[in-house]
Amino acid sequence: MHERALRWWIALAGLGGGLLVAVVQSSHGGGFSPRLGVQGPDAYYGPDPYTPLIPTVATVLALCLLRWWPYLLTVGGLLCVPIAWPDLVPYPDTMTFYHLSSAAFPVLAIGALGAAQRLLCTGAPGLGAAVAGLVIGFGLFGQALPGTIYQFMDPALPIWRGLLVVAGLAAVAPATWWWRRGDPAAVGLPDEKAWSWKRLRPIVTGGLVALVALPFAMLSTERLADLLGVSWRTLANSPNARTAILGGMTLAAAVVLATLAGVWSLAGALTAATAQIAVSAPLAIALLATRDAGPARWSAALLGVAIGVAAAATRWRVAATVALTVGAATCLFIAFSGTSGDPQKLAGQYGATPALLMIVLVTGAATAVAGATAPVLAPRGSLPAVLGPIAGVLVVAGVKTAPVIDLGGAAPRSIGTTLRLDTAGILLLVSAAAIGGLGIAHYLSERWAERKQAELIRQEAAAAERDRLARPIHDGVLQVLAMVQREGSELGGAGAQLAALAGEQEVALRNLLSGNPAPPGAGAEADLRARLTGLSSPTVDVAAPVDPVMLPAVPAAELVAAVQAALDNVRQHAGPGARAWILLEDEDDGVRVTVRDDGAGFEPHRLRDAALAGRLGVEQSIRGRIHDLGGTATVKSRPGIGTEVELWVPLPAR
Secondary structure (H helix, E strand, O other), rough: OHHHHHHHHHHHHHHHHHHHHHHOOOOOOOOOOOOHOOOHHOOOOOOOOOHHHHHHHHHHHHOHHHHHHHHHHHHHHHHHHHHHHHHHHHOOOHHHHHHHHHHHHHHHHHHHHHHHHHHHOOOHHHHHHHHHHHHHHHHHHHOOOOOOOOOOOOOOOOHHHHHHHHHHHHHHHHHHHHHHHOOOOOOOOOOOOOOOOOHHHHHHHHHHHHHOHHHHHOHHHHHHHHHHOHHHHHHHOOOOHHHHHHHHHHHHHHHHHHHHHHHHHHHHHHHHHHHOOOOOOOHHHHHHHHHOOOHHHHHHHHHHHHHHHHHOOOOOOHHHHHHHHHHHHHHHHHHHHHOOHHHHHHOOOOOOHHHHHHHHHHHHHEEEEEEEHHHHHHHOOOHHHHHHHHHHHHHHHHHHHHHHHHOOOOOOOOOOOOOOOHHHHHHHHHHHHHHHHHHHHHHHHHHHHHHHHHHHHHHHHHHHHHHHHHHHHHHHHHHHHHHHHHHHHHHHHHHHHHHHHHHHHHEEEEEEEOOOOOOOOOOEEEEEHHHHHHHEEEEEEEEEOOOOEEEEEEHHHHHHHHHHHHHHHHHHHOOOOOOEEEEEEOOOOEEEEEEOOOOOOOOHHHHHHHHHHHOOOOHHHHHHHHHHHHOOOEEEEEEEEOEEOOOOOOOOOO
């Protein structure tokens, strides 16, 4: 199948995974780690001690089997079937559906994020970011559907769940079929080894973060009191404080473990988690305020998901996400001011329009932040682990810890211990700033990588060109130069001088072909004054300082070569009897060499015309040499008044 069509089918599979996540969240909900981990065993009344292991084991297995993400979505969808049709379970009870939700959620979320990883790694950033946002957005959408408390009040709920399961499995089926046929639907970076540490690091980190809640789940009130050095009655009488302490401990441990995945992964996890923590309380309050709104509630949540996905799918996803998040924060500030800090006024009001608007904005903001974070994580192979278990555990722990934050002073709160609306707005602004900084850093790193790749390509092209020219030059030019050197040294006089020049050119040409254009002894210094004085002749006068002008050997050799090229032009084009003058000036920050003649001169446009015609003597032999040294070369000429070539080369600090 064509790669472009395959991308759309993979995106459809990710959409199906999001629909199935909504089914799970509309039931008992789910997560990547046991929720009692931030409440302690005193809040857990399960029939066996192994129930908390279900989401953690499912998370670790899903991360290990990430390459087969279509199968993960299929298995998760099949686990959703009994949730949609409870009659399929012989003896249904609350814990049965809790087990199904605990196992299905991590499998579905990681599988859908695997589809997003596949899209982002194959050149479809818009689709990949949209799918990643859908996973988070549909999780919030599932909370807007009537839950188990309301399922007997709303007879249409099982029908809606059944439709979502059918649609989700139908969307996942094509990707599963192509995978079974052997089509390239694998997740990850194809040029890396399957067991390389770079590829395994996010998986290992995600598994460790999913396991981090288990030790804290074993901390009873008495044990926690002993660790803190307080009376157990103090914690028993303050269950909210106990939950906040366990949440803070879990949050700190998860952040420390998340550093193993790298700086980018940690930044992405904190950004996505901050946005989800910020919207948790406003969304809960708005859902409570719209408990009698019927379809308007989940329609508002669905609209918010669509807006967030649209923001994440655009090329300007960072700017769109920042604008949407700031808008959601502004809405929370207005709601806080309008209710005098008491969310009960919003939850108990007769009109539901403000609450519906809040649902749209906060759901869209969380969806867009997750989608905009995904392109930063995908090139590093950490998207499923970071937006999955790492961010998920940070959210669960942060939701329990955040209510202790009181940035605006004491204010009446009558709905539990949820996060204040103004504090939630500030956290949304923090996430907006974080996603903006993350986007800028990602852009700069991409530009740096592109420049580095371009430099490598240039070096490879130069090496290939040298290899191409090496053989004909070796068989022709170098042999001729060697013969001139050998025969000229036997002639004596002018022949000996010609032999010496041929020897120098042979050495320089060999160094150029080997990729080392510097002549032997490049690390030493040379006296430019002596080298230029050696060019004097009956037709060439040299004016130079009395003291030696010491330069590094390479710049000195290049300057002398440029002067020799200028003198060659005088001999060839200035006319018979033309004289030349060389002036050397030793300045504080560089050296200046001027070559002037009294020859025929030429029109200024002649140099440009010669370069366009392919005659690059001045352009390469003079200007090219000086520009490579970081200097400047100026050529001035007019017919009848001669030509002046001025060369300036900077010097290192003395």
